[in-house]
Amino acid sequence: MEDQVNKQTTDSISEIMNIDRLVHSPARLAILTYLSVVEEGDAVYLLNQTGLTWGNLSANVTRLQEAGYIEVGKEFKDKKSHTLIKLTNEGRKAFYDYQKKMKGLLDINKPI
Amino acid sequence: MDTLHEKTIERRVFTSFFRDGSVEAFTGIILLQLGLPLLFSRSGFGDMESALFTLPIALILLAIVFLVRRLVVTPRLGRVKFLHERRRKLSKLIIVPILTLIAGAIAGYIFTGNASPKNIFVGLIPFSLSPIIVFSAAAYFLDMKRLYVYGTIVSLILPLGKYLETIIISKTTLPATLLIPAFVFLGIATFFFVAFLRKYHETRV
Numbered sequence: 325m326e327d328q329v330n331k332q333t334t335d336s337i338s339e340i341m342n343i344d345r346l347v348h349s350p351a352r353l354a355i356l357t358y359l360s361v362v363e364e365g366d367a368v369y370l371l372n373q374t375g376l377t378w379g380n381l382s383a384n385v386t387r388l389q390e391a392g393y394i395e396v397g398k399e400f401k402d403k404k405s406h407t408l409i410k411l412t413n414e415g416r417k418a419f420y421d422y423q424k425k426m427k428g429l430l431d432i433n434k435p436i
Numbered sequence: 437m438d439t440l441h442e443k444t445i446e447r448r449v450f451t452s453f454f455r456d457g458s459v460e461a462f463t464g465i466i467l468l469q470l471g472l473p474l475l476f477s478r479s480g481f482g483d484m485e486s487a488l489f490t491l492p493i494a495l496i497l498l499a500i501v502f503l504v505r506r507l508v509v510t511p512r513l514g515r516v517k518f519l520h521e522r523r524r525k526l527s528k529l530i531i532v533p534i535l536t537l538i539a540g541a542i543a544g545y546i547f548t549g550n551a552s553p554k555n556i557f558v559g560l561i562p563f564s565l566s567p568i569i570v571f572s573a574a575a576y577f578l579d580m581k582r583l584y585v586y587g588t589i590v591s592l593i594l595p596l597g598k599y600l601e602t603i604i605i606s607k608t609t610l611p612a613t614l615l616i617p618a619f620v621f622l623g624i625a626t627f628f629f630v631a632f633l634r635k636y637h638e639t640r641v
Contacts, residue, residue, distance in 0.1 A: 361446035362516050368639050369514030373449060378639070406515055 340429065346391050347422040351376055351384045356411065356419045359394065364410040385409060393418055447579050450522060454580065456509045457628030461501045463586045464621030466567075467593070469494045471614030478607040504629070512636035529577045532570055539566035560598055564591040586621075593617055 347353060354374040359365065371381055388394045393415030399406045411419070469490060476486035518526075571587025574580070597613030 357445060358449065361442055361449055361519065363519055365516040366514045368511070369516050371639055372512075372514060372636065373452075401515070408515070 343425060344418055344422050346387065346393070347418055349384070351380060352388055353422075355381070355384055355388060356393065356415065359409060359411040360416060360419055364397075364408045366406045366408055370409065388415065391415075391418075446519070446522065449516075450518065451578075451580060453509075453513055453516075454578070455628065456505065456632040457625035458501055458505055458509070459580065459583065459586075459625075460621050460628060461497070461625035463590065464618050464625060465494055465497050465501075467590065467614055467618035467621060468497070470594075471611050471618055474614065475608065475611035478611060509632070511638050512632075525577055529574070532573050532577070535573055536566070536570050539569055542566075560595050563594050567591040589617065 347356060351374070354376070355370055358370060358373045362369075367378075367381065367385075370376070370385075371378060374381065376384070385394065385396065389396050392412060395410045395412055397408045397410070399408050472490040472493065473483070473486040476489050477483050481489070567590035568587045571583050571590065575583035575587070593614055597610040600613055601609045
């Protein structure tokens with residue numbers, strides 16, 4: 325029994341090393357969380373919900389876009405251009421995988 | 437949507453788009469729409485004239501609320517396309533005006549028609565039930581618990597006005613009972629709107 329618990333703990337520690345670091349950052353995690361609950365949103369929506377500064381949001385959005393986790397598009401409404409940001413299927417999968425891993429880790433570390 | 441946690445976040449995001457006082461403004465306009473014709477008709481105008489005087493006021497106020505949401509609120513909160521689940525729920529919101537019409541017609545028939553009961557308070561039951569049904573439907577489809585409270589308040593106002601009329605015998609007692617809460621709701625709406633403007637500034641990106 326004790327051996328099994330030790331093995332599970334070792335496995336869970338090695339799982340930590342496999343965590344997607346791109347998702348793990350608090351700012352990017354917040355961006356992905358708020359994008360996961362909508363189909364798409366603009367930069368103002370993300371600024372308000374995450375509380376990030378414009379510079380910080382822009383840098384993190386660029387990193388997520390480069391990884392293919394989000395799509396950034398332009399839309400014209402009332403003759404004004406809006407930047408629309410959308411979670412890609414890959415991004416959604418990465419976000420759910422991250423959630424699953426973190427839940428698994430936290431469950432295994434419950435006091436026995 | 438996978439987890440309960442995500443549903444909570446989605447609901448929080450959705451309801452954050454209605455913290456600008458627009459819901460309170462709509463409630464105030466509904467009460468105004470009930471109170472003003474009553475005030476006019478009791479001041480000597482005909483029922484039709486009273487309704488015609490009030491309708492433009494309500495329409496102008498509704499137009500102001502819509503314009504403010506479009507020109508002031510949306511640029512500050514950002515544009516969002518919600519998930520299919522939410523949009524499907526919102527599309528069912530059409531039930532609310534239909535319920536309003538049906539409930540209003542039934543209430544009107546019972547109150548003014550041949551079916552009018554002898555006891556005035558019994559006649560008020562449909563008037564009191566209508567706001568509860570309409571506001572509860574809106575509360576459910578918009579995920580806004582405070583609408584249940586508003587519905588209850590609106591439903592209690594008319595019987596309260598009728599009751600007060602038996603104590604304070606005046607032509608203006610009943611209209612005042614409707615108009616005072618209307619202005620209170622419009623005041624709350626203004627307060628929420630000012631708080632909203634102070635919290636959210638227009639962001640140019």
